[in-house]
Ligand SMILES: Nc1ncnc2c1ncn2[C@@H]1O[C@H](COP(=O)(O)OP(=O)(O)OP(=O)(O)O)[C@@H](O)[C@H]1O
């Protein structure tokens with residue numbers, strides 16, 4: 569634990585930063601089983617935002633475990649620490665007026681709620697997006713062959729098979745990825761951002 573530290577306040581407030589840059593940040597927090605579509609939707613959303621001239625940046629579970637979180641495993645404590653760090657990083661991005669898009673299984677409700685509380689205390693919108701598909705569907709998709717390995721006992725503590733997943737009870741957005749296309753999923757999120765005045769709809773119109 570760090571001691572003898574003092575918060576140094578910047579010379580620019582959050583509102584002033586948003587006005588100067590003409591953009592508002594927020595965190596779009598995907599949660600869902602492996603292969604539910606978090607990374608797919610996150611990448612498509614990021615692409616759409618950037619092509620509209622809106623700064624979005626993706627933090628993806630696997631990618632972050634190559635770097636920042638390479639020292640963490642998949643036990644309950646490591647999963648909590650994984651999410652705690654990502655919550656802090658996504659808060660920094662969104663505080664900097666970027667649309668932070670996180671794609672982590674984030675199986676524990678308490679961890680997601682902690683991420684939400686961190687953002688709300690900083691006055692930054694936190695948008696939980698439940699990428700939802702039944703276990704039978706994600707097992708069938710199995711793009712990385714992980715369910716096959718988990719069922720064969722080759723991967724321990726695999727969410728949905730040998731580790732729990734606590735589904736969100738009141739996410740801001742619920743996308744049933746077995747019922748809608750990737751484009752429709754992205755559009756649902758864009759509509760939400762427009763409705764909440766986090767992005768301007770006219771920027772998304774292709775010229
Ligand atoms: N409507 C849809 N939305 C998102 N993905 C879909 C949809 N329909 C089919 N898919 C497919 O489902 C798979 C989802 O895999 P993806 O890697 O995005 O999952 P994930 O939630 O990021 O999993 P993990 O937690 O293992 O990283 C992809 O192969 C994608 O093409």
Ligand SMILES: [Mg+2]
Pocket residue numbers: 606607608628629630671
């Ligand atoms: Mg993924």
